[in-house]
């Protein structure tokens with residue numbers, strides 16, 4: 494409304510903002526932005542700003558490449574690491590096409606559409622992702638390396654933890670930007686860290702995941718370090734995940750809690766879990782979207798390999814943490830932070846809602862450590878595996894009508910193109926491992 498626009502413009506003036514970044518993401522979840530001087534804000538808020546969509550990954554279209562960015566006023570935030578005078582503020586934008594229609598390749602739109610479906614049944618989807626990352630050294634030429642900055646372990650303190658000041662800076666910056674940080678700590682692997690923030694509505698949280706990643710990467714750069722969210726930068730040690738806690742609430746109440754039920758888990762909770770398990774293979778295409786993602790999903794490093802759930806053990810793909818009441822939730826442990834959070838949450842909500850609508854009961858929980866089962870026992874129990882590669886995951890996506898419908902044809906076609914191109918390029922490359930293995934013996 495006009496009042497909201499004038500209010501926003503007044504606020505930007507009061508905050509001494511000199512530049513506005515209009516931000517959105519491509520299909521890979523990589524943030525993109527264009528900066529405009531503050532006097533253009535009124536135009537941006539009323540008409541939107543035209544961009545050329547044809548150079549954005551996953552936006553490509555033969556015609557209709559002109560697109561409009563429309564800022565979402567609620568996402569206003571000042572970038573705290575930029576100058577304190579003539580500040581830089583950003584808005585996250587929705588992408589529209591010619592004719593003022595939401596662009597079906599805009600990941601944020603895809604998530605919104607799925608949240609609306611859930612809303613029709615009265616549900617709000619709450620999610621809380623745990624973001625992990627490695628902090629590496631940069632070399633003399635300022636390029637990232639895979640050299641650790643410390644050799645600390647889980648919950649370690651200085652001097653084993655050499656990134657405490659960097660984590661502090663990230664936490665303070667994110668807090669300034671409206672995050673409610675819950676915890677931050679050194680993770681299991683050398684130079685690996687985690688920062689957790691409070692769960693919320695999936696749209697706001699997806700926005701936060703994007704903000705988190707570029708804020709963390711920027712602050713690392715300013716400190717001569719490098720943060721990477723790639724899932725397995727170093728072979729044979731723990732990889733980096735993005736566990737996603739999820740719950741459905743109705744009228745402000747968590748529907749997963751039932752004081753009288755077995756494990757105090759409601760039928761809705763079980764159906765949500767059933768839906769996620771049914772669609773887990775297709776969800777892998779969204780939660781594990783890189784070639785490298787599948788080097789994390791291997792036995793022995795706290796990452797799931799089998800499609801199971803449990804209220805007791807952390808080797809399961811879905812874990813139900815012990816907390817109950819309003820904190821009752823299911824933790825999906827397969828995704829990693831290379832995901833596009835909008836598309837991942839869209840797929841999760843579609844799967845969960847399919848479970849609720851169609852009363853999909855999950856199989857019995859797997860409370861034993863699955864890695865101790867023999868192959869024969871596993872097959873007998875009907876326990877299936879997650880896809881082993883990006884190509885396999887994409888094939889699973891194409892077989893899954895519910896998830897394809899949730900994403901829409903434009904996104905599915907583009908994801909397929911990307912999966913094929915990545916897989917081909919990887920296959921055409923000769924990797925160091927091959928040289929080491931074969932150059933002497935053959």
Ligand code: ADP
Pocket residue numbers: 619620621622623675689690691692693736738739740747814819820821822824
């Ligand atoms: P873990 O025990 O797996 O390490 P953390 O404590 O690091 O888990 O993270 C828990 C996450 O779950 C946080 O982001 C938190 O806000 C979120 N969470 C808590 N309650 C709910 C809920 N009801 N629905 C969704 N997410 C929730």
Ligand code: MG
Pocket residue numbers: none
């Ligand atoms: Mg240009």
Ligand code: MG
Pocket residue numbers: 623687689
């Ligand atoms: Mg955690």
Ligand code: MG
Pocket residue numbers: 623625680687
């Ligand atoms: Mg962790």
Ligand code: MG
Pocket residue numbers: 623736824
């Ligand atoms: Mg976890």
